Amino acid sequence: MENKQAGSAPVSRGVGGMGNEVPQVPSWFIFVRYAQIVLTLIVFVCSCVALSQVRGYYLGWGAGFSLFTSIYTAIFLAGVMLVPKFAPQFYFKWFCLGAEAFCVLWWLCSFAGLASWAAWLSLWTSGFSDGRTVYGACAAGAAFGAFNWIAFCVTLVFYSLGCHRHRVQKSTWNGGVEAGAASMGPIGVQHTGASQPAAYDPNAQQTPYYQGEQQYPTVPTPAPSQGYHS
Numbered sequence: 244m245e246n247k248q249a250g251s252a253p254v255s256r257g258v259g260g261m262g263n264e265v266p267q268v269p270s271w272f273i274f275v276r277y278a279q280i281v282l283t284l285i286v287f288v289c290s291c292v293a294l295s296q297v298r299g300y301y302l303g304w305g306a307g308f309s310l311f312t313s314i315y316t317a318i319f320l321a322g323v324m325l326v327p328k329f330a331p332q333f334y335f336k337w338f339c340l341g342a343e344a345f346c347v348l349w350w351l352c353s354f355a356g357l358a359s360w361a362a363w364l365s366l367w368t369s370g371f372s373d374g375r376t377v378y379g380a381c382a383a384g385a386a387f388g389a390f391n392w393i394a395f396c397v398t399l400v401f402y403s404l405g406c407h408r409h410r411v412q413k414s415t416w417n418g419g420v421e422a423g424a425a426s427m428g429p430i431g432v433q434h435t436g437a438s439q440p441a442a443y444d445p446n447a448q449q450t451p452y453y454q455g456e457q458q459y460p461t462v463p464t465p466a467p468s469q470g471y472h473s
Contacts, residue, residue, distance in 0.1 A: 267405050267409070268405045279391060283317060286391065323339050354384070354386075
């Protein structure tokens with residue numbers, strides 16, 4: 244999904260790899276994306292269960308932040324997987340790279356918050372009737388969130404490598420084009436090594452085609468014949 248196939252919609256090409264081409268990633272990259280979708284959905288459900296069971300008595304920041312991270316991740320995954328296919332003119336790989344870096348950071352905070360809340364609930368589950376349900380939801384969310392964080396670390400590394408390789412290739416390509424243009428000179432002028440004809444000057448003295456008259460040998464003219472006198 245993330246690799247641009249031949250015959251797809253044309254995309255702009257910028258200098259130094261600053262265009263919106265989809266970077267080349269390994270073939271298994273798309274399966275990691277599918278795993279991220281499933282893990283994000285599981286954490287979303289766990290966060291909703293945990294927040295719905297507290298009934299306003301207290302609010303743990305771990306479940307709330309995980310809910311926000313799940314929604315953000317769903318929007319990010321939908322954009323990075325669907326935009327190159329249906330609207331490639333709006334795709335910008337450097338923006339996607341920054342958004343994926345935020346996914347790594349926020350999933351780290353999310354599963355850490357859920358784990359800390361689950362650790363606190365394990366000591367105070369007898370304080371309210373639904374404590375065990377909240378504890379189970381937070382513990383499950385922390386575990387699946389940790390796996391999702393690892394998955395986003397993997398995709399961030401290989402997506403960054405793809406962007407870097409594309410930037411280097413575009414920089415080399417642009418440098419080769421500029422060097423070739425400089426060696427060929429201005430457009431429309433070809434350097435063949437032969438002397439070019441001089442411009443026509445109407446005031447210049449024209450040289451005749453023949454440099455001088457050709458001298459022919461002088462033949463004596465015969466005298467008129469004398470008639471016979473009778």
